[in-house]
Amino acid sequence: MRVDAIQNGIVIDHITAGRGMQLYELLGLGELECPVALMMHAVSGKMGSKDIIKIDADIPVDLDVIGYVDPGATVNFIRDGKLIEKRRIEMPKMLTNVIRCRNPRCITSVEQELDHVFRLTDEENKVYRCIYCETKAKV
């Protein structure tokens, strides 16, 4: 895989420098068997420096995770070596099973089957709260 060109897949661009690794982990990219490249502190005209993730396979990616970690990142969908869609990602209103509630008094701490769901309660300050116990998510 050449890092700069992929045939079919996704390029997550304009990731705030330093957040690439968190995104890589939350998206579970380490578990994929296809070629994945994480480039950190790439030089960017606009942002000074940025992170980039390239996934060389046509696989579904949870855009909510991207919107949560780094709203403002762009996702480029590549088919046959051509850019077919460029999407700016916004903060999702709800996050399901992306982050876990850490409150030991929360019902999710004793019921393993429950989805861990967080709701965006304050867009301005990017605050997500557990829908069960209202504990703030640590971003």
Add this chain to the structure above:
Amino acid sequence: MRSIIDVRDLSIEEIDELIRIACDIIDNPGKYSEMCHGKKLATLFFEPSTRTRLSFEAAMYELGGNVLGFSEAQSSSAAKGESVADTARTVGCYADIIAMRHPKEGAPYVASLHAGIPVINAGDGGHNHPTQTLADLLTIYREKGGFSGLTVGFCGDLKFGRTVHSLINALARYEDIKIVLISPEELKLPSYVKRDVLKKNKIPYVQTTDLEDAIPQLDILYMTRVQRERFFNEEDYLRLKDSYILDPKKLVNAKEDLCIMHPLPRVNEISVAIDEDPRACYFKQVLNGKYMRMALMLKLLEIL
């Protein structure tokens, strides 16, 4: 299917309507005595709270309905490891409405997603207890005729006291309210409540450690218990628990029509010498709690 998990689930208009219904129940109890005939309330208490459970049960009996349920987790299927969702689905087949208390935060919300019938949160850990707040609001309304223009003092454990946070939240929606926060340094109202509720709604408030000094300006004095389990060591608890005891001496400069409230049970933060004072409203609060639960069940069951 409407459930009440948090007092903020109710709009100010809906709260006003519940107050109106509760007042009508108080004035015309006979009119309501058969309104829930054939209806069943399930009281699912995964941790014991006799006071709250009896209030719900009495409320349903006074509406002519019936009650089933359990009063502690050991006697329920939860002891065998059943999930809250499954318990809710099962009970939803038998009952028309659920009142649920659970030690874990959010458990009644989970139940409300699966029961298929209305769920009322009867307390989920230290999180929410909306019917207590409704009882408090009815008490203030009946004693003062409304909410605007009142100076409301909260005394004791303002840090962990969920009844305090919840009532402040509810009062912040009314106009011209002033809040006086009286507590030891260690138990002050958390800054997020001050920021997200008081400052956001432009509610004027003052903080003080001196109960006696604060009393003369108050229309309402809401006392709370300083709980032993909130402290890391016994010494701190013993030092603080007696600092905010209300006794007749502290009431000397209080208003004639002060309304003294307490979510009960009390330990010793209100001297029994005050119980006969006409300003003591904490047992009225208990009674008002039953009337608000009646009103709430009538609304959730869509009978009214």
